Amino acid sequence: MRLPLCRLRGAAVLAAVALAPAQTGVGHLSLPSATDLLNESYLTGAQLVPLNRLHLLLSLASAAANLSPGLSVKWAEELFQSSSAIPKTWERGMLQKNALQILSRTDRQG
Numbered sequence: 001m002r003l004p005l006c007r008l009r010g011a012a013v014l015a016a017v018a019l020a021p022a023q024t025g026v027g028h029l030s031l032p033s034a035t036d037l038l039n040e041s042y043l044t045g046a047q048l049v050p051l052n053r054l055h056l057l058l059s060l061a062s063a064a065a066n067l068s069p070g071l072s073v074k075w076a077e078e079l080f081q082s083s084s085a086i087p088k089t090w091e092r093g094m095l096q097k098n099a100l101q102i103l104s105r106t107d108r109q110g
Contacts, residue, residue, distance in 0.1 A: 035068050042075065054083055054095050061102045069106045076102040 032040070038060055045056040061075035080099035086092050 035064070035071065038064050038067070038071065050082070051086060051091075054079060054086070057082070058095060058098055058102075061099065065102060065106050072102060072106045076100075076106070 041056065042060055045053050045060075048056060057075050057079040061072050061079055064072040064075065076099045080096050080103075083092050083095040083099070086095075
């Protein structure tokens with residue numbers, strides 16, 4: 001299950017770094033927008049085991065912060081709420097802390 005998670009994270013990073021939000025085509029070749037790639041990663045990630053999904057949500061929420069603050073908030077909130085279902089470990093605390101940081105950064109931008 002490690003390889004698909006890496007591919008999803010890679011898609012999120014590619015979307016955030018390589019494509020501008022308004023870029024939709026080159027010549028006659030139509031490329032997906034960065035937001036489209038993030039959404040596709042989110043939907044595909046529904047098949048992951050819960051802990052891997054939480055890490056994907058962290059990557060997606062962070063990547064979407066500048067591209068689509070609304071999606072970033074949605075995914076950070078889902079990350080915070082869903083992480084309550086995992087055992088109380090350092091990882092749960094880290095995920096919730098990072099979700100709150102993304103929410104506070106995104107809130108200041110809006």
